[in-house]
Every structure is written in C-alpha cells, then in structure tokens.
Amino acid sequence: MWLSAIKIAMQAGSKIYANRQKTKIAMSEAQLMHADKMARGEEAYQGKLLEARQSDWKDEAVLIILSLPVLVLAWAVISDDPTAMDKVKLFFDMFSQLPSWFTNLWILVVASIYGIKGTQIFRNGGGKK
Incomplete structure (x- = not known):
C-alpha cells in the first residue's frame, strides 16, 4: 500500500517539476517577446514584474504547508503507531470543525498565490455552514 503512495507522490513531484520547467521556458519566451516589442517601441518596460514573479517563494511555501x-x-x-493514527484522526476532526470564514480565507489566499480566482467561494456561500 505504501509503495503505491510513494509512487503517486513521485509522479506528482515529477509532474510539478516538469511544470516548473515549462513555466521557466514560457517566462523566458515572454521576456524575449516583450524585449522585442520594447525594441520596436510598442511597449514600455515591464520586466520588473516578470523578475519579481520568478524569485517568488510563496508558491513553494504554500505547497509545503498543504503537503x-x-x-x-x-x-x-x-x-x-496507533497513537500517531489517533492523533492524525483528531487533527482532521478538529480541522473539519474550523469556521467557514477561516477556511474560505485560506482558500482565497492559496488561490491568489496560484493565480486562481477564488471569489466564487464567497458568492456560493462557502460550501460549509
């Protein structure tokens, strides 16, 4: 059983790594296209925004916390260890009892870091009452 969990974790890790590499390539191409447009006088400099995004650590921190x-x-x-399993069950029981405003806020923070629009959560009443 735990071998399949490790296999799934390895597949997820390799997928995340591949996506990071694709992101780096896409960012490099975006910078090149922007530099070409700047050279032709079609756009003003916006490179600091791209550079700030590349050195951002929030994505990794949130991924670690969620993992x-x-x-x-x-x-x-x-x-x-039966006591460890009991503590994990207690953790998830207590976690499921968090107020909806807190879980909605957490979802919005994570969504904004990953660029997902999470405002739909509040429009739909949060899902948890």
Whole structure:
C-alpha cells in the first residue's frame, strides 16, 4: 500500500517539476517577446514584474504547508503507531470543525498565490455552514 503512495507522490513531484520547467521556458519566451516589442517601441518596460514573479517563494511555501498533512498521514500509516493514527484522526476532526470564514480565507489566499480566482467561494456561500 505504501509503495503505491510513494509512487503517486513521485509522479506528482515529477509532474510539478516538469511544470516548473515549462513555466521557466514560457517566462523566458515572454521576456524575449516583450524585449522585442520594447525594441520596436510598442511597449514600455515591464520586466520588473516578470523578475519579481520568478524569485517568488510563496508558491513553494504554500505547497509545503498543504503537503504536510499528507506526509504526516503517510507517516502515521507506515509507522503502525496507533497513537500517531489517533492523533492524525483528531487533527482532521478538529480541522473539519474550523469556521467557514477561516477556511474560505485560506482558500482565497492559496488561490491568489496560484493565480486562481477564488471569489466564487464567497458568492456560493462557502460550501460549509
């Protein structure tokens, strides 16, 4: 069972790495296209915005934070420690009882970091009451 979990984690990791490489290539091409437009006088300089986005660490920090419960859960299952599994169950029970305003706020923060429009959550009433 845990081998399949490791396999899934490895596949997800390799997909994330491949997407990061594609992003770097796309950003490089965008900078080149922008430089060409600037040289022709069609656009003003906007390179600082692109440079700031490339050195941004928030995406990685959020990904690590969101991955921690999965890693702890995997450790509790692999370790065969009943107290660890009880604590993980307690964590997820308590986590499910968080107020909807907090979970909605967290979703909006994560969505804004990854460039996803999360305002639909508030329009639909949050999903959790």
